[in-house]
Amino acid sequence: MIDAADPSDLPVLPTDDAAYWQNPYPHLAEARERSRVARNAEGLLQVLRWDDAVETMKGTRFIAEGIEVLERKGFAPGDPMHTWRKNAIGTMEGDDHRRVRGLAAAALSKRKMDDLRPMIRRHAHALLDAKQDEGALEGRLDYATPLPRRVMMEFLGVAADEMMSSMGPMARVNIVDCFGPNVTPKLREEANHAIQLSMDHTAMLFERRRKEPKDDLLTALVQAGDANEQLSEGELVTLFSTIFGSGASTASIIASGMMELARHPDQAALLRDDPERWARGASEETLRYRPAITGVGQKAATDLEAFGLSLEAGTPLMVSLGSANRDPRYYDDPETFDVTRDPKRTSLTFGIGAHVCLGHAMARATVEEALAVFVSRCDEIELEEEPRWIPFVMENKLEGLSLRFTPRADARPNGER
Numbered sequence: 498m499i500d501a502a503d504p505s506d507l508p509v510l511p512t513d514d515a516a517y518w519q520n521p522y523p524h525l526a527e528a529r530e531r532s533r534v535a536r537n538a539e540g541l542l543q544v545l546r547w548d549d550a551v552e553t554m555k556g557t558r559f560i561a562e563g564i565e566v567l568e569r570k571g572f573a574p575g576d577p578m579h580t581w582r583k584n585a586i587g588t589m590e591g592d593d594h595r596r597v598r599g600l601a602a603a604a605l606s607k608r609k610m611d612d613l614r615p616m617i618r619r620h621a622h623a624l625l626d627a628k629q630d631e632g633a634l635e636g637r638l639d640y641a642t643p644l645p646r647r648v649m650m651e652f653l654g655v656a657a658d659e660m661m662s663s664m665g666p667m668a669r670v671n672i673v674d675c676f677g678p679n680v681t682p683k684l685r686e687e688a689n690h691a692i693q694l695s696m697d698h699t700a701m702l703f704e705r706r707r708k709e710p711k712d713d714l715l716t717a718l719v720q721a722g723d724a725n726e727q728l729s730e731g732e733l734v735t736l737f738s739t740i741f742g743s744g745a746s747t748a749s750i751i752a753s754g755m756m757e758l759a760r761h762p763d764q765a766a767l768l769r770d771d772p773e774r775w776a777r778g779a780s781e782e783t784l785r786y787r788p789a790i791t792g793v794g795q796k797a798a799t800d801l802e803a804f805g806l807s808l809e810a811g812t813p814l815m816v817s818l819g820s821a822n823r824d825p826r827y828y829d830d831p832e833t834f835d836v837t838r839d840p841k842r843t844s845l846t847f848g849i850g851a852h853v854c855l856g857h858a859m860a861r862a863t864v865e866e867a868l869a870v871f872v873s874r875c876d877e878i879e880l881e882e883e884p885r886w887i888p889f890v891m892e893n894k895l896e897g898l899s900l901r902f903t904p905r906a907d908a909r910p911n912g913e914r
């Protein structure tokens with residue numbers, strides 16, 4: 498094991514190899530046993546162990562990575578992407594972070610999570626009704642992606658045409674790739690163009706709610722931001738797209754959960770027989786096993802010693818949530834997907850500390866209801882082919898998820914499980 502490490506001795510994760518992304522976990526396990534930190538193919542430090550991951554996200558020695566991450570990828574001040582990201586809550590620290598987070602938390606808390614569950618189940622059943630007779634579905638496109646999007650639209654009070662015009666341009670470009678290793682001038686141009694369109698349309702949407710307020714969360718968010726000019730227009734636009742865009746993370750967990758249920762028929766049967774198991778730990782296990790967001794970017798707040806290394810202030814690093822969530826120092830038998838696992842050992846899938854995910858209650862409710870409805874309506878779930886992961890994205894994304902299932906005779910299409 499590497500202790501007071503010579504940085505050049507650190508294990509290197511082959512993140513530039515597309516094959517790595519099909520199953521990074523054996524690489525992470527090997528590196529984690531050798532060393533507290535590894536480097537990725539770009540040289541960026543990766544924090545691998547659970548306790549180090551907690552300290553890095555929770556303590557004060559490290560802070561959220563700032564806009565410099567995008568600048569390293571060639572985005573400059575004045576670029577729409579730069580403006581958008583600079584206004585993101587995830588890059589803020591101190592008073593600005595507290596101000597934006599407080600407003601967002603207050604607006605989101607206006608809807609009670611338990612009221613959401615019947616709504617989530619209604620959308621889940623409607624999507625499965627459409628596939629019931631076929632006994633087959635493309636799990637990502639037919640279920641995992643549209644479900645959180647519909648839930649989010651109803652939650653915020655945004656109509657389909659409003660969503661398409663404000664979020665559509667951004668959704669058509671893989672914005673997360675702008676943080677990855679392969680940022681080309683073409684990607685920069687496409688991302689800047691898409692972000693500008695989305696920012697313009699979102700600003701128009703806000704204007705509409707200012708002129709014609711509705712009894713919805715979007716109006717509440719706009720009014721909270723406008724009161725005493727607590728949020729700039731740019732901050733409000735970025736916050737809206739952060740909240741809306743987080744549906745992609747929820748979709749990622751639902752899709753990987755469907756995949757694991759197909760791979761583990763015994764565990765699917767346990768959940769079918771006793772749906773209360775979802776709340777007792779099965780959804781936590783689904784969240785732990787394949788965190789949607791693979792890593793959280795941080796940087797050293799000052800010159801400091803950590804993980805046996807001397808780091809200069811501003812040194813960037815990535816907390817590998819995928820590795821920390823499978824650290825055998827914290828979880829028994831961590832490579833096994835086990836829905837009976839004790840949920841007290843919660844995962845780091847939503848981060849921890851000052852920036853912990855603001856939507857975790859909503860995300861948990863959506864994941865739990867989505868998978869509970871799916872398993873309650875489908876017997877004998879099978880993968881039609883081994884799913885492949887899209888390489889080089891910061892979010893776990895499947896290329897496809899073709900599934901066959903036997904519809905259950907006693908499935909309840911009235912919206913209740």
Ligand code: HEM
Nearest residue numbers: 586587740743746747789790846847848852854855856860
């Ligand atoms: C399964 C789905 C989700 C996952 C895995 C997820 C994960 C995360 C993670 C890892 C962070 C960053 C923590 C950090 O930087 O230290 C984060 C931040 C955030 N998430 Fe989520 N999230 C999900 C769903 C949602 C939803 C549904 C919403 C909104 C309703 C949301 C809103 C936010 C916001 C606003 C932040 C920024 C918080 C801050 O910087 O203070 N997320 N999320």
